[in-house]
Amino acid sequence: MTEGSISGQxxxxxxxxxRLGRETPERVERPAWSRSxxxxxxxxxxxxxxxxxxxSHSANIHTEVLTTTSGEAADVFSxxxxxxxxxxxxxxxxxxxxxCGLSTWMPPSSSKTEVxxxxxxxxxxxxxxxxxxxxxxxxxDMTLADSGTIVLLRNEGRGRAVSLLPENYIAxxxxxxxxxxxxQAARRLRAFSEAGDTFPSCVNFISGPSNxxxxxxxxxxxxxxxxxxxxxxxxxx
Amino acid sequence: MGIKISNDAFFERxxxxxxNTFMRKAVAEAQDRLEGxxxxxxxxxxxxxxxxxLSEEIRQHTLDNLDYYLKQFAENVAARxxxxxxxxxxxxxxxxxxxxxRDKEAKKIVKAKxxxxxxxxxxxxxxxxxxxxxxxxxxxxxxxxxxxxxPSHIVVPALHKNKEQIQxxxxxxxxxxxxxxxxQLARFAREQLRDEFFDADIGITGCNFAVAESGSxxxxxxxxxxxxxxxxxxxxxxxxxxERIVPTWEELDVLxxxxxxxxxxxxxxxxxxGLTPTREAEGDGPEDFHVVIIDNGRSNILGTKxxxxxxxxxxxxxxxxxxxxxxxxxxxxxxxxxxxxxAVLTPLLxxxxxxxxxxxxxxxxxxxxxxxxxxxxxxxxxxEHRKDIVEKEKLGSTVENIIMKGFGFGAGxxxxxxxxxxxxxxxxxxxxxxxxxxxxxxxxxxxxxxxRNLPKSRGESFRKWFKNREKGxxxx
Numbered sequence: 266m267t268e269g270s271i272s273g274q275x276x277x278x279x280x281x282x283x284r285l286g287r288e289t290p291e292r293v294e295r296p297a298w299s300r301s302x303x304x305x306x307x308x309x310x311x312x313x314x315x316x317x318x319x320x321s322h323s324a325n326i327h328t329e330v331l332t333t334t335s336g337e338a339a340d341v342f343s344x345x346x347x348x349x350x351x352x353x354x355x356x357x358x359x360x361x362x363x364x365c366g367l368s369t370w371m372p373p374s375s376s377k378t379e380v381x382x383x384x385x386x387x388x389x390x391x392x393x394x395x396x397x398x399x400x401x402x403x404x405x406d407m408t409l410a411d412s413g414t415i416v417l418l419r420n421e422g423r424g425r426a427v428s429l430l431p432e433n434y435i436a437x438x439x440x441x442x443x444x445x446x447x448x449q450a451a452r453r454l455r456a457f458s459e460a461g462d463t464f465p466s467c468v469n470f471i472s473g474p475s476n477x478x479x480x481x482x483x484x485x486x487x488x489x490x491x492x493x494x495x496x497x498x499x500x501x502x
Numbered sequence: 503m504g505i506k507i508s509n510d511a512f513f514e515r516x517x518x519x520x521x522n523t524f525m526r527k528a529v530a531e532a533q534d535r536l537e538g539x540x541x542x543x544x545x546x547x548x549x550x551x552x553x554x555x556l557s558e559e560i561r562q563h564t565l566d567n568l569d570y571y572l573k574q575f576a577e578n579v580a581a582r583x584x585x586x587x588x589x590x591x592x593x594x595x596x597x598x599x600x601x602x603x604r605d606k607e608a609k610k611i612v613k614a615k616x617x618x619x620x621x622x623x624x625x626x627x628x629x630x631x632x633x634x635x636x637x638x639x640x641x642x643x644x645x646x647x648x649x650x651x652x653p654s655h656i657v658v659p660a661l662h663k664n665k666e667q668i669q670x671x672x673x674x675x676x677x678x679x680x681x682x683x684x685x686q687l688a689r690f691a692r693e694q695l696r697d698e699f700f701d702a703d704i705g706i707t708g709c710n711f712a713v714a715e716s717g718s719x720x721x722x723x724x725x726x727x728x729x730x731x732x733x734x735x736x737x738x739x740x741x742x743x744x745e746r747i748v749p750t751w752e753e754l755d756v757l758x759x760x761x762x763x764x765x766x767x768x769x770x771x772x773x774x775x776g777l778t779p780t781r782e783a784e785g786d787g788p789e790d791f792h793v794v795i796i797d798n799g800r801s802n803i804l805g806t807k808x809x810x811x812x813x814x815x816x817x818x819x820x821x822x823x824x825x826x827x828x829x830x831x832x833x834x835x836x837x838x839x840x841x842x843x844x845a846v847l848t849p850l851l852x853x854x855x856x857x858x859x860x861x862x863x864x865x866x867x868x869x870x871x872x873x874x875x876x877x878x879x880x881x882x883x884x885x886e887h888r889k890d891i892v893e894k895e896k897l898g899s900t901v902e903n904i905i906m907k908g909f910g911f912g913a914g915x916x917x918x919x920x921x922x923x924x925x926x927x928x929x930x931x932x933x934x935x936x937x938x939x940x941x942x943x944x945x946x947x948x949x950x951x952x953x954r955n956l957p958k959s960r961g962e963s964f965r966k967w968f969k970n971r972e973k974g975x976x977x978x
Contacts, residue, residue, distance in 0.1 A: 467777055487688070
């Protein structure tokens with residue numbers, strides 16, 4: 266990316282400052298807000314009950330949750346791939362797949378299914394593979410129980426397109442990634458931005474398949490993004 | 503398109519709306535469904551008022567320090583390699599966007615939904631350069647194919663169309679041959695638009711909230727088109743109204759929660775996407791990241807009694823409860839921002855000349871104020887507008903004349919009034935449920951009976967009932 270730039274700022278901000286009837290503050294301390302209801306949500310729940318909340322809400326958002334362990338993950342994953350109509354399968358590049366018990370699926374895969382892994386060094390090629398893949402797969406960085414949401418951070422090798430272009434999507438969800446709601450994820454993102462230059466270029470909060478109610482307000486599941494979504498939760502991870 | 507969507511006079515537009523039976527039914531059903539889902543989700547929270555108070559506090563603090571947070575945001579975007587342009591007017595914004603298109607020698611542009619891009623007439627400006635601009639939000643694409651029919655709701659833009667009309671549009675414009683089922687129509691849009699994303703030189707989106715601390719923009723969506731527009735093309739431009747910003751991700755959490763629940767009754771939409779420029783080359787996502795921050799009259803609202811209108815997060819909760827919107831529909835407001843917030847905001851952004859009737863398009867029932875997740879006192883702002891219209895602009899006479907004329911005629915002819923009153927029970931019962939029933943009333947009654955049942959009268963006029971009651975003999 267090129268050098269950044271800012272244009273048209275001074276006159277623009279001046280008119281705001283004038284309207285507000287004071288000088289631009291040197292530094293604004295974020296106030297201690299008078300209340301914080303978001304911090305109370307599911308605050309006392311342990312990982313097991315957060316998992317139950319996730320499972321129960323996922324039914325509302327047309328998402329199937331399969332629970333297993335890393336030891337059984339390859340089998341459960343194979344069944345999910347079959348149910349979604351087989352390959353090609355596109356993985357994001359993520360060392361955690363091995364820890365999650367999916368090493369047999371990594372190339373050179375022993376499976377007959379066509380398998381690809383995202384490669385940042387070949388963006389064009391990866392994009393075309395994601396475009397023709399039937400299933401995209403990635404590992405959740407955080408998982409929000411309350412809204413049935415997986416959070417994906419665009420770090421090296423974790424293509425945005427993997428969870429977007431294929432017709433179906435599978436998220437591998439380590440049980441330890443479960444937090445009550447968006448509040449905990451927001452806190453972690455704050456920590457990134459306070460640490461300086463390492464903010465992920467894309468943070469996606471994904472809650473099930475794409476959908477639309479633009480025609481007569483009737484819900485259609487599957488529009489531009491994936492049509493079917495599975496979460497495979499690994500209880501021992 | 504600009505903010506104004508019609509050159510017809512207000513009462514002509516209202517007349518069109520009131521006589522559009524399909525639209526009125528669709529709007530009534532949509533209001534009931536959207537409002538119902540919101541109520542379920544907010545009651546389940548148990549402490550909705552706490553959330554509203556917190557959201558109001560966040561929005562007020564941000565507006566009071568807007569210059570500071572915009573500066574912080576712009577610095578963070580630029581530090582990460584992105585480009586920020588501040589535009590006071592639509593012309594300035596469009597000139598910048600046109601320049602980006604020229605620099606990139608762009609032919610094809612794919613767009614996700616953005617109200618502020620409508621506000622500044624961006625599509626037309628890009629088309630002037632010879633670019634093709636494709637709307638990719640399903641509702642917006644339908645409207646674009648249908649010869650740029652204006653939106654009638656800020657969240658569900660094609661609400662006024664039924665699926666058969668949409669099927670017809672797809673058939674006429676794109677050779678569609680399948681049924682009018684929404685699933686098939688949406689599938690067709692997916693297939694038709696997928697190539698557009700891959701062919702596009704530039705992707706353009708709106709911005710629900712910018713995050714000052716990290717220089718990020720966020721997009722709250724369901725269909726996936728905004729993600730495609732910011733994943734596939736090499737250049738992206740986000741256009742944002744200058745008030746759409748939060749200090750940190752912690753405030754984003756709260757406001758996104760309020761937006762999703764209030765707009766569509768979802769805990770979170772399918773996609774909430776935070777985008778931040780990066781200097782690292784990645785395999786997907788934009789190489790060039792532009793943000794255009796637009797004033798277009800907003801700064802004139804700051805520091806005035808109307809400042810709270812800028813707290814708006816564009817959820818449409820006020821629209822979904824408004825009894826006036828229910829009957830006249832979105833196009834009657836003559837603005838891309840309809841409903842109570844539109845009636846407050848449109849005259850502030852564009853002046854009273856073309857929009858002086860809007861503050862009167864309200865019964866002041868305050869349902870909008872109760873529904874607002876960021877506690878904008880909408881009905882009070884409408885009263886302030888009425889005061890300003892009467893006191894400052896001397897335009898009050900027009901509206902009052904219209905209201906008083908109708909009442910004056912009936913009330914001024916007392917014989918007519920009493921005689922008419924006596925006939926009412928007999929005449930009205932002919933059209934009430936159980937006799938001729940729904941859909942059969944004549945003239946003004948027809949507009950009512952077409953979309954719901956007319957209650958049967960009690961067989962006595964209000965005057966007669968009141969007289970009897972005074973004597974102690976009336977029915978209760």
